[in-house]
Amino acid sequence: MLMKTFKLNKLTCIRTVAHFILLLISSHLFAQKTDKFMGEIVNYDEETVPTYNLPDLLQTKGGKKVKNVFTWEKKRRPELLNLFEENIYGKMPNSFDSIKFKITNEATDAMNGKAHLKEVQITVWNKGNSVSIPIVLFIPNHLNKPAPTFLLINNRSKRNTDPTRIEKSTFWPAEMIIDSGYAIAAFHIGDVAPDRKETYQNGILKQLFPEQLEMDNGMKAIGSWAWAASRVMDYFLTDKDIDTKKVAIVGHSRGGKTALWAGAQDERFAMVFSSCSGSTGASLARRRYGETVSLINKQFGYWFNNNYKKYSNNVDSLPVDQHMLIGLIAPRPVYTTNATQDRWADPYGSYLSLIHAKPIYELYRQKVMLPKDMPQINIPIINSAIGYHFREGAHDLNVYDWTNFIRFANFQYDQ
Numbered sequence: 001m002l003m004k005t006f007k008l009n010k011l012t013c014i015r016t017v018a019h020f021i022l023l024l025i026s027s028h029l030f031a032q033k034t035d036k037f038m039g040e041i042v043n044y045d046e047e048t049v050p051t052y053n054l055p056d057l058l059q060t061k062g063g064k065k066v067k068n069v070f071t072w073e074k075k076r077r078p079e080l081l082n083l084f085e086e087n088i089y090g091k092m093p094n095s096f097d098s099i100k101f102k103i104t105n106e107a108t109d110a111m112n113g114k115a116h117l118k119e120v121q122i123t124v125w126n127k128g129n130s131v132s133i134p135i136v137l138f139i140p141n142h143l144n145k146p147a148p149t150f151l152l153i154n155n156r157s158k159r160n161t162d163p164t165r166i167e168k169s170t171f172w173p174a175e176m177i178i179d180s181g182y183a184i185a186a187f188h189i190g191d192v193a194p195d196r197k198e199t200y201q202n203g204i205l206k207q208l209f210p211e212q213l214e215m216d217n218g219m220k221a222i223g224s225w226a227w228a229a230s231r232v233m234d235y236f237l238t239d240k241d242i243d244t245k246k247v248a249i250v251g252h253s254r255g256g257k258t259a260l261w262a263g264a265q266d267e268r269f270a271m272v273f274s275s276c277s278g279s280t281g282a283s284l285a286r287r288r289y290g291e292t293v294s295l296i297n298k299q300f301g302y303w304f305n306n307n308y309k310k311y312s313n314n315v316d317s318l319p320v321d322q323h324m325l326i327g328l329i330a331p332r333p334v335y336t337t338n339a340t341q342d343r344w345a346d347p348y349g350s351y352l353s354l355i356h357a358k359p360i361y362e363l364y365r366q367k368v369m370l371p372k373d374m375p376q377i378n379i380p381i382i383n384s385a386i387g388y389h390f391r392e393g394a395h396d397l398n399v400y401d402w403t404n405f406i407r408f409a410n411f412q413y414d415q
């Protein structure tokens, strides 16, 4: 008995010490005000964020003040879309020869009868070549009407969206979403443009739009993934089980950047959810906190067009900043997230983007209920046209995030 107590105590002791060491390391890491990465100093100190001037969302290139929705939609919005195309994500080709949809597998009693599974292959042709993009889609059986839908841009393993449901994942908690009365779909970015600098061309770029690779403003990987999201939307328009007025696009990290860009361009997406998108996603470039334009261009240059490289060491001359990307989604609801352990994605800079995008939502008389200061950890802002949460934990998309996405969508759709 004594022996057992001693063993237990020893174990508890080791655990406590290990825990203490972990705490020390992590508090040291999180207290650290700078870091070094790829030969650059990474800033994690609010005190040393430089003063910066954001380009004005509401002033046209010609210097005209935007005072109403008409001028915004006719003048400033197209101007801004063009600036993002030219300088960051690349111009998306607006035509191709043809598109075809084929159901490759179907089960009306998936998830123990709860859902209708459709595996669909989208094939797009251009100039004699074609690319096929598979999608997985579950539609709830308990709804007697077309289903509002979440579409995930999957940038992680395909196992996350296992159609057989043998594997389940918190990254795409399909059962939970079906129970909440939403359809859930996903496509994988690797089927569109491989996520590697050596091979990203070997998808739609080489096959369908080789001219894009020659252009300094041509789209690269993120543009390609956003293009594919729009093709899934093309499919939804042919599926009577989908409520095409209620399709939300969802992405995490690089997928989160893509979701914002897809939602900004394709107004058929009713709502955008962007998880931990960070640099060149929701966070303001000019703050130079965490991952900078220079670092993202060095590590992931193949995500963005060639022109973006010009701003690596000259971010103040970028004619846009990321609050404008959020503004391009208005008046449609948008929800972004950050995580406490993900300083690399500059949580505060992402929140500021939302604050600075607010004037466009106000032009449309949408209610934005964002507090001036960064919201507290795990206190989501749901009842607002722009939603947000700052979650405890790591860079990820998880059940906490999805739970709040559903709450936000329920509020917007009044369900």
Ligand code: GTR
Residues within 6 Å of the ligand: 155, 252, 253, 254, 255, 277, 278, 279, 291, 296
């Ligand atoms: C990081 C990258 C981020 C983010 C992330 C991800 O390494 O620096 O911009 O996109 O990858 O996609 O998980």
